[in-house]
Amino acid sequence: MGAEFLPKPSENDLSGDYQAAPVILGLLPAALVDHIATVDLSILSRIPGEPGGSFPVAAEELKDLLKEVNTHISSSPNDLSPVKTIAGGSVTNTIRGLAAGFGISCGVIGACGDDEQGALFLKNMSFYGVNISRLRVKDEHTGQCVCLVDPLGNRTMRPCIATAAKIQAGELKREDFKGSKWLVVRYSIYNIEVINAAIQIAKQEGLLISLDLASFEMVRKFRTPLLELLESGNIDLCFANEDEAAELLSGEQVAGPEAAVDVLGKYCQWAVVTLGPHGCIARHKKEVVKVPAIGQTKAIDATGAGDLFAGGFLYGLVKGMSLEECCVIGSCSGGSVIRSLGGEVSPENWQWMYKQFKTKGLPVPIVSLPTYTRIYLIIDTQGDT
Template structure:
């Protein structure tokens, strides 16, 4: 399995004196093994289709063996299996650096192994500052992303024995000078998340939270609500399924209801609606926009992550709420055109074209690709 890398943008990815504008929290950096498979494999693995649920090391090995017998051919002669630096936060941060030219960095840990080296190389080549990433004498986390013929993805991460940054290892200096911290909800990382939030808030950093998966919200809804009710989450992203689980117990869950609930806790709230676009709220303002552009979805992996990256780019650049949603939709649409959560140079160009079509200026980094 070979990783695909984008050309390195012009900004520095090493030990830069200037703090990254946006940081991503990666308690356990991971590598994705993305495979196009027939749907029958989903009935043979733990958890429900379509979500993201942790598995043990032995289960990971068993699923990888099953993948070999369920592989589908890919369109355009693309490899059916791809291995890249993965994870929701990774996809968002890498996209912001490589496609939008925003100064980004990551805080966390990876293992001193082959997978860890691949992760570091991939992120560095995409212009991400990795100076805050601890390298430990342990294994790097891995995740299997199974993509069915319709482009839907089922994710099974293996994190239990992976290299992980501990709450006590975080320092206020990690957050100093940055504007945003991007994180993903996980009950297994709650101690690190809370420690990071505390230090980030002490440094005046805004917090963006992704709700991760409907399974995670369903099983650990109470601590998630406690996190939201703390008032420390400035921006929250949820898809339709996650929003429905958050509002479980109500007879009918509509996106408008979910956005109202999230809006009670967060300055900005966004519910993505797949092919139907998104709905977003900032204080009393609510906007709803359709999906941007026409594209055939090859793989939905990273769609929400890249949407978040585009939306954050809009906030950093001072765009309106509607414009932030449009950029997010363009960005999310760019990643589903190929396998995996990394956008190719060709698909970045597709995104820039969509932005211009919708009356928005393309990022300056377009000239560096």
């Protein structure tokens, strides 16, 4: 059998209180709900910002964008999928993946609104066993993000968070972090105050910090504050994709992924640059490894690929695996999410990932998943389909 499953204390418990100290925490200053749709390139040319990146939009822009996407989908029924709405955001994808596919106890710190979108977010995260007891529910709107997936599987993000329910730096408590091992953070200049406060408290409680560089647009426009954050010495692990790495090295004489991990390695214990279909390069102290992508396949949607890679890599670190093994697990995990739409991995794609583990001689995680998922996977592994 490919995976062993352990029951939760209660399958219907949505409080997330059954684990006092999750191993890995995710910082969600403003929880997001993703609206994901496949679109053609014509829409991307008509929206603000560059295709392929992530850049905030105002509430009216979000509404107009969703309206245009829905209109375009309804007028092109033959080749475009409906909009899919799920709990979203980079940190959410990483934390949900770690809980659902790897069996790591995870929780989130942050805020969401007391609205329909907030309820959807809470239900989705609780469904996968993520501890939500540190998530503040406020009498405001929940953040939303439109994720546009082009015919090549690339995604363009347009989040609306300016008026969303947010946790403030002063609301963070040491009890939120006590007993945990890792804090997962996504770089954003718009949340820099709460990010810095969370990192400071987490460090006081002995947590390690994982930072994702978010998007090439964010790095380009706010490179100086990012460098200050890295130079603080508080970041233990940093993830960047090729575009983000290029922006980080902007103006440097030597560029490229190898140069990027060397630069990040000056500030962090672990540095990783993901290379899309070409795998990744990673550094830990003086050790550098380059690992190819696992299970080459055409990407249906690249949304969440880096987030799930980060989750797999973190799983490897938590389990004390080598740098190369962490990269292989990350590559398998990232490969699992690009096989369908959105940043939520389906049961059959987790199963695909577990089979890659067995092929590579890696142990399959012991996980606790929702009942229907657990039954599906047990049948599938026993049938070896």
